[in-house]
Amino acid sequence: xxxxxxxxxxxxxxxxxxxxxxxxxxxxxxxxxxxxxxxxxxxxxxxxxxxxxxxxxxxxxxxxxxxxxxxxxxxxxxxxxxxxxxxxxxxxxxxxxxxxxxxxxxxxxxxxxxxxxxxxxxxxxxxxxxxxxxxxxxxxxxxxxxxxxxxxxxxxxxxxxxxxxxxxxxxxxxxxxxxxxxxxxxxxxxxxxxxxxxxxxxxxxxxxxxxxxxxxxxxxxxxxxxxxxxxxxxxxxxxxxxxxxxxxxxxxxxxxxxxxxxxxxxxxxxxxxxxxxxxxxxxxxxxxxxxxxxxxxxxxxxxxxxxxxxxxxxxxxxxxxxxxxxxxxxxxxxxxxxxxxxxxxxxxxxxxxxxxxxxxxxxxxxxxxxxxxxxxxxxxxxxxxxxxxxxxxxxxxxxxxxxxxxxxxxxxxxxxxxxxxxxxxxxxxxxxxxxxxxxxxxxxxxxxxxxxxxxxxxxxxxxxxxxxxxx
Amino acid sequence: xxxxxxxxxxxxxxxxxxxxxxxxxxxxxxxxxxxxxxxxxxxxxxxxxxxxxxxxxxxxxxxxxxxxxxxxxxxxxxxxxxxxxxxxxxxxxxxxxxxxxxxxxxxxxxxxxxxxxxxxxxxxxxxxxxxxxxxxxxxxxxxxxxxxxxxxxxxxxxxxxxxxxxxxxxxxxxxxxxxxxxxxxxxxxxxxxxxxxxxxxxxxxxxxxxxxxxxxxxxxxxxxxxxxxxxxxxxxxxxxxxxxxxxxxxxxxxxxxxxxxxxxxxxxxxxxxxxxxxxxxxxxxxxxxxxxxxxxxxxxxxxxxxxxxxxxxxxxxxxxxxxxxxxxxxxxxxxxxx
Numbered sequence: 001x002x003x004x005x006x007x008x009x010x011x012x013x014x015x016x017x018x019x020x021x022x023x024x025x026x027x028x029x030x031x032x033x034x035x036x037x038x039x040x041x042x043x044x045x046x047x048x049x050x051x052x053x054x055x056x057x058x059x060x061x062x063x064x065x066x067x068x069x070x071x072x073x074x075x076x077x078x079x080x081x082x083x084x085x086x087x088x089x090x091x092x093x094x095x096x097x098x099x100x101x102x103x104x105x106x107x108x109x110x111x112x113x114x115x116x117x118x119x120x121x122x123x124x125x126x127x128x129x130x131x132x133x134x135x136x137x138x139x140x141x142x143x144x145x146x147x148x149x150x151x152x153x154x155x156x157x158x159x160x161x162x163x164x165x166x167x168x169x170x171x172x173x174x175x176x177x178x179x180x181x182x183x184x185x186x187x188x189x190x191x192x193x194x195x196x197x198x199x200x201x202x203x204x205x206x207x208x209x210x211x212x213x214x215x216x217x218x219x220x221x222x223x224x225x226x227x228x229x230x231x232x233x234x235x236x237x238x239x240x241x242x243x244x245x246x247x248x249x250x251x252x253x254x255x256x257x258x259x260x261x262x263x264x265x266x267x268x269x270x271x272x273x274x275x276x277x278x279x280x281x282x283x284x285x286x287x288x289x290x291x292x293x294x295x296x297x298x299x300x301x302x303x304x305x306x307x308x309x310x311x312x313x314x315x316x317x318x319x320x321x322x323x324x325x326x327x328x329x330x331x332x333x334x335x336x337x338x339x340x341x342x343x344x345x346x347x348x349x350x351x352x353x354x355x356x357x358x359x360x361x362x363x364x365x366x367x368x369x370x371x372x373x374x375x376x377x378x379x380x381x382x383x384x385x386x387x388x389x390x391x392x393x394x395x396x397x398x399x400x401x402x403x404x405x406x407x408x409x410x411x412x413x414x415x416x417x418x419x420x421x422x423x424x425x426x427x428x429x430x431x432x433x434x435x436x437x438x439x440x441x442x443x444x445x446x447x448x449x450x451x452x453x454x455x456x457x458x459x460x461x462x463x464x465x466x467x468x469x470x471x
Numbered sequence: 472x473x474x475x476x477x478x479x480x481x482x483x484x485x486x487x488x489x490x491x492x493x494x495x496x497x498x499x500x501x502x503x504x505x506x507x508x509x510x511x512x513x514x515x516x517x518x519x520x521x522x523x524x525x526x527x528x529x530x531x532x533x534x535x536x537x538x539x540x541x542x543x544x545x546x547x548x549x550x551x552x553x554x555x556x557x558x559x560x561x562x563x564x565x566x567x568x569x570x571x572x573x574x575x576x577x578x579x580x581x582x583x584x585x586x587x588x589x590x591x592x593x594x595x596x597x598x599x600x601x602x603x604x605x606x607x608x609x610x611x612x613x614x615x616x617x618x619x620x621x622x623x624x625x626x627x628x629x630x631x632x633x634x635x636x637x638x639x640x641x642x643x644x645x646x647x648x649x650x651x652x653x654x655x656x657x658x659x660x661x662x663x664x665x666x667x668x669x670x671x672x673x674x675x676x677x678x679x680x681x682x683x684x685x686x687x688x689x690x691x692x693x694x695x696x697x698x699x700x701x702x703x704x705x706x707x708x709x710x711x712x713x714x715x716x717x718x719x720x721x722x723x724x725x726x727x728x729x730x731x732x733x734x735x736x737x738x739x740x741x742x743x744x745x746x747x748x749x750x751x752x753x754x755x756x757x758x759x760x761x762x763x764x765x766x767x768x769x770x771x772x773x774x775x776x777x778x779x780x781x782x783x784x785x786x787x788x789x790x791x792x793x794x795x796x797x798x799x800x801x802x803x804x805x806x807x808x809x
Contacts, residue, residue: 062576068529069572073565075539079554080561086554087619090547091769095776098544101537102783109533110794113526121797167771397555397621404625408562415566419573426580 006396008405009081012412016073018371019416023067025370028142028187029194030060031108031135034115036221038131042124051214051435053131056198058430061116066423068109073412081405085385085395092158092165092173093148100144108137142187150179153377153387154247165386177247181240182377188233189373192333193366195226199340200363201431203356211435216350219359223344226337234330238293244380245294245302248387251380253305254314255323256290257283260304265290270324273316278305312383319380326372329365336362479773480764483545486780490541492745494534496647496738501528503648505571505596506641507667508589516660517589523655523802525575530791532572544776548619548766549756556614556621557606557628564602571595597641604640608633611748612689613758632689635681642674643741649724650734655802668724668733676717679744683710686751690759693751706750713743 037053040046075097078086111133119127157172158165167173202219205211245252252258257273257280258265267290271283291300305313336358343349381387385395501524511517524531543550554561574592578585605628612632615623649668653661687694697706716739723732754762767773 062580065529065573065576068532069569072532072536072568072572075536075543076554076561076565079539079543079550080558083551083555083620086543087547087551090543090550091772094540094544094547094768095772095779097540098537098776099779101533101540102780102787105533105536106530106787106791109530110791113530113794114797117526118797166769167775170771170775397558399555399621399623399625400558401625404558407559411562411566415569419569419577422577422581422584423573426577430580 003402003406005400005402005405006393008402008409009396009400010392012081012405012409013077015409015416016070016077016412018374019420020067020070020074021370021374022367023063023070024138024142025190025193025367026197027060027063027067028138028190029192030056030063030197031131031138032191033194033198034060035128035131035135038128042128048214048217051211052218055211055214055431055435057115059427061112062423062427062430064108064112066419069419070416080408081397081400082385082395083397083399085390088164088390088395089152089386090164092151092167096144096148096151096174100141100148104137104141104144107133107140111137139187142190143183146183146186147174147176147179150182151176152385153182153381154178155386155389160389165389178240178243181236181243185233185236185240185373188229188236189366189370192226192229192233193370195222195229196333196359196366197363198222199226200360203359204431205434206350207353207356207360208434214435219349220344223337223340226333227341230330230334230337234334237327237330241294242296248380249303250305250308250312251314251319251377252294253303253307254316254380255319255376256294256302257316257320258290258302258304260306261301262304263291263299263301264288265294265302267293271320273320275313275316314380314382319376322372322375322379326369326376329369329372332362333365333369479770479777480545480767482777483767483773484763486777486784487538487541487545488749490534490538492742494531494538495741495745497531497534498528499644499741500524500647500651500734501531502571502596502600503644503646503671504651505592505648506600506645507648507652507664508596509593510663510667511660512663516663519656519660519802520652521575521578523652526798527795528575529572530794532568545768545773546756546763546766547768548761551619552614552616552621552757552761553610555625556623557609558625560602560605560609560628564599564606567595567598567602569595571599600641600644601637604637605629605633607640607748608636611636611686611752611758613760616757616760632685635678635685639675639678639682642671642678643744645671646675646720646737647734647741650737653724653733654730657801665724665733669721672717672720672724672737675740679713679717679740682744683747690751696751709743709747709750713740713747716740716743 034053034056037049037056040049041053111130114122114127114130115134118130122130151173154177155165156176157167157169157174159168160166198218199222202215202222205215206219241252244255257268257271259278259280264287266285266287268280269284269286271280273280288298291302292298294300294302305316340349340355340359343352343355349355383392384390385392504520504524508517508520511520570591572595574588574595578588578592581588608630609628612630614621615627646668649664649671652664653668656664687697696702716736720733720736720740723729723736726732752758754764756763756766
């Protein structure tokens with residue numbers, strides 16, 4: 001493998017997207033969680049949920065700022081490094097990206113300003129509305145960007161004219177075959193990712209005895225939520241898999257490291273796929289289960305990579321292993337959430353230090369699962385940018401030299417290695433402070449000294465209310 | 472183009488022209504504040520300057536995304552040629568914007584390394600501005616093109632002319648930033664902004680003069696457009712108005728009662744410079760090579776996106792305007808951050 005502009009551009013894209021995706025993976029779910037907490041505060045006047053919302057909003061603002069700056073990098077990549085792809089697909093993909101900007105980014109950015117800075121400046125309902133709009137913005141954003149991504153995976157509604165894709169049916173473009181599955185699987189994955197962070201932080205606060213009432217409220221709500229979401233996610237993943245089998249069978253063959261076509265195929269639990277020999281080493285297999293899972297029929301036929309020319313094979317080992325990591329993490333998450341709910345059922349949850357500690361340790365598990373899933377689907381798409389129609393090798397900018405891309409890749413690597421660890425450390429620091437700002441707060445920018453002098457608007461609306469609830 | 476619908480390219484030119492101009496104004500003033508941040512005398516002044524843009528900067532930066540994606544949507548051929556041609560300044564801008572963007576949050580929360588993030592904020596703002604100016608200069612000069620691709624080297628975009636436009640834009644954004652600070656601050660800090668604004672204005676005036684005299688030298692077509700009869704008479708209001716506005720800005724910067732005038736007049740200067748560039752290049756989007764019509768996306772794409780844009784833009788203006796209303800008035804160090 002030589003370091004040509006193609007492989008360097010792919011590395012650069014992988015680097016900037018892999019860091020960037022961690023932030024929506026967190027902020028999509030967290031925006032909804034904050035809107036939920038603001039709703040409980042708004043309707044039920046729950047001081048507990050006001051504190052929960054303010055706590056997570058502080059963390060959200062850091063994550064969102066990082067999401068904005070790393071997100072701005074993304075649309076430029078199409079033009080700078082993938083200009084032939086941009087030229088060929090612009091007529092179809094660009095409106096989807098533009099609608100993301102129009103519907104989502106302005107909504108998020110504007111109402112986040114109000115959410116962060118405006119609690120004293122706008123009426124309570126407007127502040128709650130701002131929280132809802134931020135959450136809606138993150139979901140609109142997911143909708144459009146995944147529509148664009150799904151079109152690259154399962155293109156539809158187009159005609160090829162002089163080597164360029166032209167739109168013929170916009171509904172078919174947007175609601176292309178893999179889009180609904182990808183949208184729900186991804187957004188539910190993002191919610192679960194956030195859920196495990198909330199669970200882990202809550203468990204940490206409980207063990208440290210800081211804001212125990214608030215921490216218990218958020219752990220409890222999240223355990224219920226995850227009990228519903230994780231089984232739903234497993235079903236969604238299965239449906240997504242059937243969709244892949246139908247529309248991207250070569251990707252599925254790579255995910256399963258299935259080289260030969262056959263029926264009653266086994267399920268390969270683990271192996272080291274050898275692309276050159278078109279065979280698996282050290283494989284552990286369960287007979288017939290492969291056909292059963294992939295086709296929902298023990299006699300079902302599963303196609304192997306032998307059905308396609310080698311030039312059209314993805315690098316099998318990557319999607320194969322990434323998929324197994326994702327599924328393994330999913331099963332781990334299921335086990336933890338079932339255990340947590342069982343402990344709560346028996347009334348033993350808050351006393352069980354070992355379980356709370358486990359929750360702390362697995363707080364980042366969702367991020368790993370998202371990255372593994374994303375790797376599975378994107379590397380599985382190779383060697384195409386537009387599946388079956390346009391090769392990655394034909395998508396790269398022709399004028400680039402290796403030196404150009406080495407310089408910029410180096411710049412992105414350095415920048416992200418500074419800001420991401422710093423940002424994560426700051427979020428941890430904010431979380432450690434708990435619900436009450438510490439005395440002698442390092443923050444000079446005039447944040448309210450205590451949580452309780454914040455809802456001035458509430459005083460205005462309901463005289464005496466804050467005093468009644470003050471501990 | 473099939474001729475079923477009326478030609479929609481002018482509409483897109485207008486939308487995109489407006490979007491890019493809004494970006495230049497809005498992110499221009501907060502990048503400008505970022506550069507002027509280097510001259511703040513103390514921590515309190517720095518906090519005030521930060522608070523003057525903190526609630527709105529990411530909304531302003533959203534115009535960059537929308538401008539880029541809109542450009543990709545409306546004129547994809549130009550997008551696919553120009554972005555590779557300005558590969559290095561774009562990457563420089565993006566990395567600079569990363570450091571500048573995270574500084575808003577990080578400096579408030581990371582007291583031990585606040586100095587580092589403050590330097591990042593200043594350097595990020597300055598480099599991003601310079602890089603945008605280089606892109607502008609390279610764009611005015613034009614690119615080596617073969618077929619549908621840029622055919623030159625990534626270093627082509629660095630020329631004496633583009634370096635000058637890079638520095639020019641730094642003065643320009645600093646002027647906008649000073650105007651914004653005059654609106655948002657008072658007392659000593661406002662007086663500082665007025666002084667810095669005057670320095671920036673001198674740079675802006677020199678830069679406008681330099682670029683105006685230099686551009687016709689670069690391209691005889693531009694010279695013909697401005698200096699042939701009757702164009703020279705019809706277009707003469709552009710430079711004359713520019714000179715008038717520069718003089719008025721100078722006066723407004725000195726007058727203590729003028730709170731909004733310096734910013735408004737600087738916006739006028741930007742508008743005229745922008746108009747001047749548009750007059751020089753019209754109707755080309757890849758100078759010397761492709762016109763707006765030749766680089767346009769399919770009619771179906773333009774119509775599909777125009778429908779939503781015309782519906783959504785007024786809504787965006789409404790709520791963005793509302794948020795500016797909420798955060799109106801002088802910036803205070805004690806307005807609750809979060």
